[in-house]
Amino acid sequence: MMLQTIETLVIALMALVMGVLGFIVFGSNRRVGQLRKSSAEIHQEEKRVFDFLHGLGAAFAEGVPSTELNRLIVEGGTHILKADGGALYLIDRTGNNLIPSFLTKGCPPLVVLPESLTANLGEGVSNQAIESFLRLQAVPRGTALLGAACNWKEPRLLVAPHHGKELTEETALSALFAAQGLESVMLGPLHYRGKLLGVLAIANGRGSIPFRHAKKELFQAILEQSAFALFNQAIYLEAGEKHAMDHDLQIAREIQKILLPSDAPEIPGYQISGLNLPARTLSGDYFDYLPVDDDHLGIAIADVSGKGVPASLIMAMCRSAVRSQSRGHISPATVLRAVNRQLYPDMKEDMFISMAYVVLNRHSGEALLARAGHDAPLLYRAETREVERLNPKGMAVGIDSGGVFDRFCTDFPFRFGQGDLLLLYTDGLTEALDATGNEFGVERLTGELLESARDGAVETLHRLAHSVQAFSEGNPQHDDITLIGLQKL
Numbered sequence: 284m285m286l287q288t289i290e291t292l293v294i295a296l297m298a299l300v301m302g303v304l305g306f307i308v309f310g311s312n313r314r315v316g317q318l319r320k321s322s323a324e325i326h327q328e329e330k331r332v333f334d335f336l337h338g339l340g341a342a343f344a345e346g347v348p349s350t351e352l353n354r355l356i357v358e359g360g361t362h363i364l365k366a367d368g369g370a371l372y373l374i375d376r377t378g379n380n381l382i383p384s385f386l387t388k389g390c391p392p393l394v395v396l397p398e399s400l401t402a403n404l405g406e407g408v409s410n411q412a413i414e415s416f417l418r419l420q421a422v423p424r425g426t427a428l429l430g431a432a433c434n435w436k437e438p439r440l441l442v443a444p445h446h447g448k449e450l451t452e453e454t455a456l457s458a459l460f461a462a463q464g465l466e467s468v469m470l471g472p473l474h475y476r477g478k479l480l481g482v483l484a485i486a487n488g489r490g491s492i493p494f495r496h497a498k499k500e501l502f503q504a505i506l507e508q509s510a511f512a513l514f515n516q517a518i519y520l521e522a523g524e525k526h527a528m529d530h531d532l533q534i535a536r537e538i539q540k541i542l543l544p545s546d547a548p549e550i551p552g553y554q555i556s557g558l559n560l561p562a563r564t565l566s567g568d569y570f571d572y573l574p575v576d577d578d579h580l581g582i583a584i585a586d587v588s589g590k591g592v593p594a595s596l597i598m599a600m601c602r603s604a605v606r607s608q609s610r611g612h613i614s615p616a617t618v619l620r621a622v623n624r625q626l627y628p629d630m631k632e633d634m635f636i637s638m639a640y641v642v643l644n645r646h647s648g649e650a651l652l653a654r655a656g657h658d659a660p661l662l663y664r665a666e667t668r669e670v671e672r673l674n675p676k677g678m679a680v681g682i683d684s685g686g687v688f689d690r691f692c693t694d695f696p697f698r699f700g701q702g703d704l705l706l707l708y709t710d711g712l713t714e715a716l717d718a719t720g721n722e723f724g725v726e727r728l729t730g731e732l733l734e735s736a737r738d739g740a741v742e743t744l745h746r747l748a749h750s751v752q753a754f755s756e757g758n759p760q761h762d763d764i765t766l767i768g769l770q771k772l
Contacts, residue, residue: 370387542569543569552772556768557572601680637680639652655678659674660708702770731746
């Protein structure tokens with residue numbers, strides 16, 4: 284009886300052991316199955332991430348437009364996170380507003396819809412009116428859900444609040460979109476090198492499985508790669524725009540060179556030379572030779588305030604006005620008064636033109652000078668080997684409508700003797716700076732003129748240009764330089 288009892292216990296024990304072993308094996312097989320499933324999921328996730336990165340790389344290699352890159356970012360993030368949809372909002376040039384750049388059709392609305400559209404939410408967010416609204420609605424920085432994300436340092440996972448859940452900052456934010464049909468959203472700012480580029484959102488609508496917190500790190504990686512891609516795309520576009528602008532400016536420079544005289548007129552008994560050295564691609568200086576009549580030649584020089592494109596446009600206007608008024612008028616003051624009346628209505632308050640205009644009698648050597656706020660011309664007298672400053676009164680063009688300008692602008696007569704040389708110049712010459720900040724100045728210019736005038740107008744201008752460049756010692760030229768030399772042989 285005792286033996287039979289022991290055998291029964293042994294059998295029961297063995298059955299228990301077998302049961303435990305079976306349970307362990309079953310549990311192990313189940314865990315192995317789960318691990319295999321997890322491994323497969325990880326593999327699929329890695330593949331989706333690789334496809335996303337490969338797509339961004341291919342985009343740069345193929346030079347895709349910005350709209351295509353934006354699409355790749357949103358659709359790639361949506362695919363990786365298995366979301367219903369996504370949206371990319373980029374910061375505008377002012378830095379004050381988020382502009383919708385790409386939204387997938389399946390993305391629930393991330394902004395509050397107006398009452399006129401909320402009735403259509405039940406019909407699905409693919410409704411054309413809702414889609415049009417979302418694609419046009421800018422979001423001010425710092426306002427609502429998307430605008431608030433601009434100020435975050437890292438992405439957030441927001442889930443629609445449930446009844447009885449304690450109110451926190453995130454539940455308060457998530458309440459902003461709960462009524463719009465959102466179940467959960469991954470939302471974060473796009474930063475690169477301390478610069479805010481925009482906001483990326485990946486969202487799930489009502490009825491979809493909410494995102495898990497474990498996905499935040501993956502979303503952070505998507506944000507970082509997307510910000511890098513957007514930053515480089517912006518640099519690429521800026522480089523392209525600069526190249527196009529440089530090309531356009533070079534064309535404008537060639538056109539401007541056509542507006543300036545390429546050769547000086549040949550007048551028996553005189554030598555004339557002109558030189559323009561722009562500080563930038565385009566110049567705001569102007570000079571011209573104007574056939575007044577059979578006996579008189581007009582010589583004009585002007586300097587528009589400012590530099591670059593605005594100054595070059597005013598220069599072109601000035602040239603047109605001078606040419607239209609000079610024909611048949613031997614009084615330079617009369618011409619400048621008419622030019623001022625013509626240009627004044629179109630001049631901005633902070634712009635003006637300084638001018639000097641000389642009319643020469645080809646036969647007698649007599650000349651008239653009118654000055655409109657321009658640097659006083661220098662006249663080298665060969666007989667005395669001295670330099671005179673011709674400094675009649677005059678105010679700049681574009682400051683006064685005519686009443687005051689006309690009273691100040693008068694004709695100043697002078698006469699050329701044999702060997703005399705008249706030098707007209709703009710202040711870019713006298714205000715050129717050396718390495719220590721000293722100006723070239725009128726005194727230095729006078730000395731250079733005294734030494735070179737006997738060599739002729741052409742040589743004098745070349746020597747002055749060389750002297751100011753040597754004086755500047757390689758410092759950048761800050762203003763346009765224009766020179767005109769007129770010498771009686």
